[in-house]
Amino acid sequence: MKLVRFGLKGAENPGIVAADGTIRDLAGRVPDFEGEGLTPAALDKIRAIDPMSLPAAPAGARIGPCVARIGNFIAVGLNYADHAAESNLPVPKEPVLFNKAPNCLAAPNDDVVIPPGSVKTDWEVELAIVIGKTAYHVSEADALSYVAGFAVCNDLSERAWQTEGTGQWVKGKAAPGFGPLGPWLVTPDEIADVQKLDMFLDLNGKRVQTGNTATMVFGAAYLIHYISKFFQLDPGDVITTGTPPGVGMGMKPPVYLKPGDTMRLGIAGLGEQSQTVIAYPG
Incomplete structure (x- = not known):
């Protein structure tokens, strides 16, 4: 999977890159990509979702950092x-x-x-x-x-x-x-x-x-x-x-x-x- 975060700085949504190259919005379906949102269980939950069933990100949306927060x-x-x-x-x-x-x-x-x-x-x-x-x-x-x-x-x-x-x-x-x-x-x-x-x-x-x-x-x-x-x-x-x-x-x-x-x-x-x-x- 290619995971991505998109949107205005400080207000990014988690997303996934679909097979057709579009960014699909995971907001409300999974936690943001930090901490527990990056564990094997969290990633398996994303794998179970058909990306094409998700809404597309707005055209030209800003790409944010691919993780929301870093500890070390x-x-x-x-x-x-x-x-x-x-x-x-x-x-x-x-x-x-x-x-x-x-x-x-x-x-x-x-x-x-x-x-x-x-x-x-x-x-x-x-x-x-x-x-x-x-x-x-x-x-x-x-x-x-x-x-x-x-x-x-x-x-x-x-x-x-x-x-x-x-x-x-x-x-x-x-x-x-x-x-x-x-x-x-x-x-x-x-x-x-x-x-x-x-x-x-x-x-x-x-x-x-x-x-x-x-x-x-x-x-x-x-x-x-x-x-x-x-x-x-x-x-x-x-x-x-x-x-x-x-x-x-x-x-x-x-x-x-x-x-x-x-x-x-x-x-x-x-x-x-x-x-x-x-x-x-x-």
Whole structure:
């Protein structure tokens, strides 16, 4: 299934993409896509509904974030060897973890706002994992059974805040809107192999990132297993899994986002995002 949320910001309805490509409205039939609304039982309830029996979303409806709310928003750094190289950092021997603020969550096609004081806002196309059932000390072999779905994430970053001064990655990753997620939440049965997905990001119409999840240092199943050793993952938690090379920080000279820039990014089978960069108002 391809699950989606649509409507005005803060008032989105849950929906499903029907076989004909139309978005169908699930409001009133199932809970919104957060917490218990993402468990296996909740998804099975959706599977039992014929999408064509549902009303269609209004034509041109805004697409919201594919989940309504995030508990933990966990990110993995340097998870592609070639990205580590462009960052002048060693390939990690175990996953590098940090948090994004849950209110980083943003819609896939809404404007990206450069935070006040930012001078080095950067882009990162990433595969995101959305957890569907409580995971604590799970095995790598069973890890993917804990997944509600996969989605595209743009792990936006402010590199000066991340790496300069006292550093700390969370400072450069947690601004409002720094986690566009969607357009769809794609259930695992739709993905033949999550470790064989092409991914890309275009800046102002020019391809800057090209990659494939096959080159991840640590795959999706291992990441769930590894993270669950340290704390409990709950339904609705998001893990964003690292980016291939081609970020602005790695260019010579570096290139950072400025008002008027556009980004288009996507992952095979998971859809695409399209964003325009704007200045912070006021």
